[in-house]
Amino acid sequence: MGDKTSKAFAKLDxxxxxxxxxxxxxxxxxxxxxxxxxxFKKLNKVKNKEIAIICVPSTKNILAI
Amino acid sequence: MLDFSNKKPIIxxxxxxxxxxxxxxxxxxxxxxTVKVGKSKIGLSALIDTGSDKTISFMKPFGNWLGIDTxxxxxxxxxxxxxxxxxxxxxxxxxxxxxxxxxxxxxxxLTKPFxxxxxxxxxxxxxxxxxxxxxxxxxxxxxxxxYPNR
Numbered sequence: 001m002g003d004k005t006s007k008a009f010a011k012l013d014x015x016x017x018x019x020x021x022x023x024x025x026x027x028x029x030x031x032x033x034x035x036x037x038x039x040f041k042k043l044n045k046v047k048n049k050e051i052a053i054i055c056v057p058s059t060k061n062i063l064a065i
Numbered sequence: 066m067l068d069f070s071n072k073k074p075i076i077x078x079x080x081x082x083x084x085x086x087x088x089x090x091x092x093x094x095x096x097x098x099t100v101k102v103g104k105s106k107i108g109l110s111a112l113i114d115t116g117s118d119k120t121i122s123f124m125k126p127f128g129n130w131l132g133i134d135t136x137x138x139x140x141x142x143x144x145x146x147x148x149x150x151x152x153x154x155x156x157x158x159x160x161x162x163x164x165x166x167x168x169x170x171x172x173x174x175l176t177k178p179f180x181x182x183x184x185x186x187x188x189x190x191x192x193x194x195x196x197x198x199x200x201x202x203x204x205x206x207x208x209x210x211x212y213p214n215r
Contacts, residue, residue, distance in 0.1 A: 005099050005101075005108040006077070006098075006099045006164075009098075009099045009108075009110070010077070010078050012080075014080045014081060014082060014097075015081055015082065015083055015092075018082065018083070019181055019182060020181070021181065024108065034181060036126050036127075036179065036181065037126050040126065040130050044130075050108065051105075051106075051107055051108060052099060052107065052108025052109070053107065053108070053109065053130075054099070054108070054109070054110045054186075055109075055110065055179075055181055055186050056082075056110075056181075057082065057181065057182065057183055057184060057185060058181065058182040058183065
């Protein structure tokens, strides 16, 4: 995905956003929330731009095998 | 003999997490990539799981965001038992982009709600995706390479 989202995701420090959803518009972080639907409701209004909602599992409960 | 010299891969970096167990805390790196899904092409993150046959996500909220309705489900549900997700899930063919490559993938939609504390938004399994890419995991480099093979 040679696009804005994938470039932003490559740089995203996921540890910093553990347990949150990050809303990206054209690769820029516009909001974060623990509630994915809250992020979606705001970003769903954005037209003609690249939208991504990246949810990062919590550091506490993520499975280690 | 594999020869990737004439192929241009899509490259993703592994993403890190801190895992706390009862006795220790360590940083782990996993092949988590971004994909675009559905007609609206919303970007989501997805764990690449070579041990999973199927691609899996959650109806609530992601399927709902994409406008997928339970009436759209194809056939009977499967009971999934995986390390990263489990429970009943219904298949629905859904468009999924990796880079500029589009695939119509049977995504198995779990009906249990997504838990941000413990779930990945999507788990990409072998069916369709692994048929269309030769995927190379470079653990030391913390990168995963998707070589298109069509």
